[in-house]
Amino acid sequence: MQRIFDHVENGAVDKAVRAALRLSRRIGDHMGTAMFLRELYANSTEFAQVIYDDTSHLKDEARKYLREQSLERWLRMRTMPDLPFVMNSGSGDDKRNVFVVSAADLDADIEQCERSIADMTIPPSMGEFDTAAFTDRFLSSKGLLRQRIRTLQTTKTIVLDHCQNFAIKVERQLAAQVKTMSFLAEAQNQVQNYFKARSADVYDKLLKANQLLDSTSNEDQALLLTEVRRAIKAVADHFYAPRPGIHRCQDGVERKLGEEQYANRLYEFVHSEFKRSTSTELLRVETKHLLAFAERLNDLASKGVHADVTASEAKQGLLGLYMFLFNLCQRLEVKDDGSNNA
Structure with a gap:
């Protein structure tokens, strides 16, 4: 849990997700495992294979519930404004604009967009008309790239918040278990002392x-x-x-x-x-x-x-x-x- 908190504070989204996935597997939280696997595997085929390995001991109904519910929660988290680089999912009233990027690729995608913007410079020897044409084209491209960076940053924040909230929930759960175990130990001790005498x-x-x-x-x-x-x-x-x-x-x-x-x-x-x-x-x-x-x-x-x-x-x-x-x-x-x- 401490690793998750540290990665969240440092903005290391990939490490935070992997640490949260490890914790969810350790405590047997199958829904948490499914959610963090969806964050790591944007490809549905890869996700299906890994989640099957993790939940092969469950009944078919339970595995189906995990797949459907984790997908619905993930779609809600990844639904974004209608932008050119956002994938449309569903149709009619169920149509959603889903931003599909693996948590492992978020930071790399942001860096790539920033490098692409930095590379869009006008050669100094270019004529006035060509400079105007390139400037207009670059402005449009830079605008799209900046929109993508904002969407990536928003997604990164959502994923980091997800990891942090999961760690906080587990922390509270374990604290409650410690109190329960303390009560059980006290009860056991009192019973033993009663009959010892x-x-x-x-x-x-x-x-x-x-x-x-x-x-x-x-x-x-x-x-x-x-x-x-x-x-x-x-x-x-x-x-x-x-x-x-x-x-x-x-x-x-x-x-x-x-x-x-x-x-x-x-x-x-x-x-x-x-x-x-x-x-x-x-x-x-x-x-x-x-x-x-x-x-x-x-x-x-x-x-x-x-x-x-x-x-x-x-x-x-x-x-x-x-x-x-x-x-x-x-x-x-x-x-x-x-x-x-x-």
Whole structure:
């Protein structure tokens, strides 16, 4: 991002676009990638080849959307006044005057126009009539060249602004992610500290899950989900010990609350522990989502450790568990302080 800002300040439009393209590819911003490729490749065939290589993993509908939307945005950016060197695009009400020059050629084109103007000098030995004719012709040519230079400068400014705004957007996006990660780290720390002081079993299982989080192995991802399932059961064991037989729960439904029915036990604990309030209803909804996820984990467990598990599913499971426990621990600490109005 800093390189983009530096190139923009220095007016290096080609370098700014290439740096922005590199950043968009790095963060997986396919629309940004398509836009900056259009800036670099004025030839539609070259653009189509490169964008296909970048987005070959996407579905046909997604690639079509990227092509159409990036073209429409690029056309809006490059629509200029009706000048002799501006290409007409479309027809009727959709007719546009589109200035087609690659960002890589903008500076070179400006320099070439300036050199062409400088070369238009009248030879000193030319007669009066020839001088007048050449002067008239040169004035007309110089006027067109100056118009082209102004259009090139305008386009250069538009492209530089595009690069800068993209870098600013990514900067804000990353800043928001840092805040989110800081909150998640704080939540994780509070949950671990809570159970470190109250349940060594839950604490140990959470630590084992954390150790598997960064692994890219399919087996470790499946193991991570297994550890999440074990942690959920340990939480249920801590808050609501198994009971034999069938019991009528707080919602009026009869359920088994035995060793293997840890989901029922955790559900019953949340419903019986807190008085009804808005925050309690939210916690109950979170409990339903977590236990639905736990049921899916049980299904995966029946397939063995080598079940087809993605990294996003594994991380989602651990994140969901931590957020549920964070909210639960917060409510319990407030309740211990004698207040139910959190």
